[in-house]
Amino acid sequence: MSDVLQKTIKEICTEYNNDRTRLMDIVTAVQSKYRHVSNEAMVAIAGELKITQVEVRSLVSFYAFFSDTPKGETVIRVCNDVVDVMKGVDGIAKAFVEELGINFGETSKDGKFSLEHTPCIGMCDQAPAILINEVVYTNLVADKVKEIVARLKKDADPKKFVTAFGDGNNANELVRSMVKNNICKEGDVIFAEREAESGLKKALSMKPEEVIAKVKTSKVRGRGGAGFPAGMKWEFTRAAQGDRKFIICNADEGEPGTFKDRVLLTEKYDLLFEGMTIAGYAIGASEGLIYLRAEYAYLQKFLEKMLEDRRGKGFLGKDVLQTKGFNFDIRIQMGAGAYICGEESALISSCEGLRGDPKTRPPFPAQKGYLGCPTSVNNVETLCSVARILEKGAAWFMGIGSPVSSGTKLLSISGDCSRPGVYEMPFGTKISELLKEAGAESPQAVLVAGPSGQFIGPNDFERAICYDDLATGGAIVVFGADRDVLEIVKEYMEFFIEESCGYCTPCRAGNVIMKNRLEQIIAGKGELSDLDYLENLGNTIKKTSRCGLGQTSPNPILTTIKNFRALYEAKMTEQKPGMQPSFDIHEALGEAQRLTGRKSVIFNE
DSSP states (O other), rough: OOHHEEEHHHHHHHHHTGGGGGGGHHHHHHHHHHHOOOHHHHHHHHHHTTTTHHHHHHHHHSSOOOSOOOOOOOOEEEEEHHHHHHHHHHHHHHHHHOOOOOOOEEEOTTTSSSEEEEEOSSSSOOOOOOEETTTEEEEHHHHHHHHHHHHHHOOOOOOOOOSOSSSSGGGGGGTTTOOOEEEOOOOSSSSSSSOHHHHOOOOOOSSSHHHHHHHHTTTTTTSSSSSHHHHHHHHHHHHOSSSEEEEEEEEOSSSOOHHHHHHHHHHOOHHHHHHHHHHHHHHTEEEEEEEEEEGGGGGGGHHHHHHHHHHHTSBBBSSSSGGTOOOOOEEEEESSSOOGGGSSSHHHHHHHSSSSOOOOOSSSSOOOTTTSSSOOOOOOOHHHHHHHHHOOOOOHHHHHSSSSBEEEEEEEESOOOOSSSEEEETHHHEEEEHHHHHOOOOOEEESSSTTTTTEEOGGTTBOOOOOOOOOOSSSSEETTTTTTTTHHHHHHHHHHHHHOOSHHHHHHHHHHHHHHHHHHHTTTTTTTTTHHHHHHHHHHHHOOOHHHHHTTHHHHHHHHHHHHHHHTTOOOOOSEEEEOOOOOOOHHEEEHEEEESSSSSOOOO
């Protein structure tokens, strides 16, 4: 190991106080400097932190944005999410292969370029989209690829190519992004006019228990998808034993088709910070973390600056707003590309400098979460809503939405529609109304809540977005009449297989078996009994998987069998039960016949 490497690693580890729990930040810094984390670097990190090399290697191998082999100076990540494929990303991918002379997963011989696929990067409203290092390019067309590559070969800094910026803070000097907010519908809660910090000021004039009571009265539930009552979660966390408590904002928006948190982080960051501070006061926490997904790294410097500004105004730090004894601050924890970290216990593992493995529950995070301390994990939108509830009152919030689901819901609508974007709609809004708002003509299917949710057809378009009917974290993807729904289902199953942490057998193996059986059906080699098999296997995976990924991963198949059964039956061919031609002898012999230059004597028809 070179003295220079050892010295650099030592400096990086010292910057993070040789804190083993900051391993994500340390590895991120090493990856950024050297374009990979070498064996020598892992040894040095382990030595400085006094941990085993296995712990470092385990973390590096888990996250998509880390690598133990050198990446190019410029890493081009092409989003291959279903919506991007619908918008023509395959042609863009082919163009990059031709222009760079490398395939996906490879690095050019001169070390200048790496080409990779990546799942949803939160840009489905402006697909096809790619990441060039941390720079986002949206609405890309294949004809533009040649120009992009030529410019990158002359100047490796992709930031210089962005000259037209998006609206709002996308044009801020610290962001300078071409990303557009696409706020298509402003509602009464999140995007409405408000009195800045009014919610925080009112909260600090009350006892913490009174703040929690108000949040409970409002009936606000988690906006991330699970829908657990926010006030109840805070109550459990406050009541838990422990002098040190945490509030964590889950900004790991990885569900394919979701992008509303991206807009909140860009335009409503102050509302989010206010909500986190209220939560800290209510549960008795002095420390808050925002877990920001790596795909949104282009927002990190901007958010850090906004946090610093709040400290200068007395909204963060010691004695917040001159409230004696209430000390609260927020730091940003970057992710590194792992869908599973959207699950709260996996997110906590990542914050602790570990692989994003889900934790066994109980104990729940409210009892024993981050660093073993009571922790409340809340979604970006949930925390924004809380700030408005404290400002305007629980009765006001309950007056919006439906009787069971109070308030509004931010919906990320994309796919086959003319107006993709973010819509703030009151709970109780029907799917048919959403489709009209988004300009969706003749939709065949709508995916509600992303692939972990459910596919519905026209017969269900009068159903409503609310917790007692169609619950969603925000993703709404529209599929037109010309889309092959079963092929889309296959793509989503491949996504879940790729993103599974692999810890438990039902999720690790079961999803592969389900996808393979689906492929047989698509190929015309299935029979009706396969549908019963898939339903039984899917329900087994849901019931026996350890975390939310496995508990929802069979949904693309299960919900399409339920709501689009005719599409499966149309693929069936009439054969004697159990005698489907799943094996093609002529196909199997094809390569041997080509090599020998003759046909099989036995199988020659």
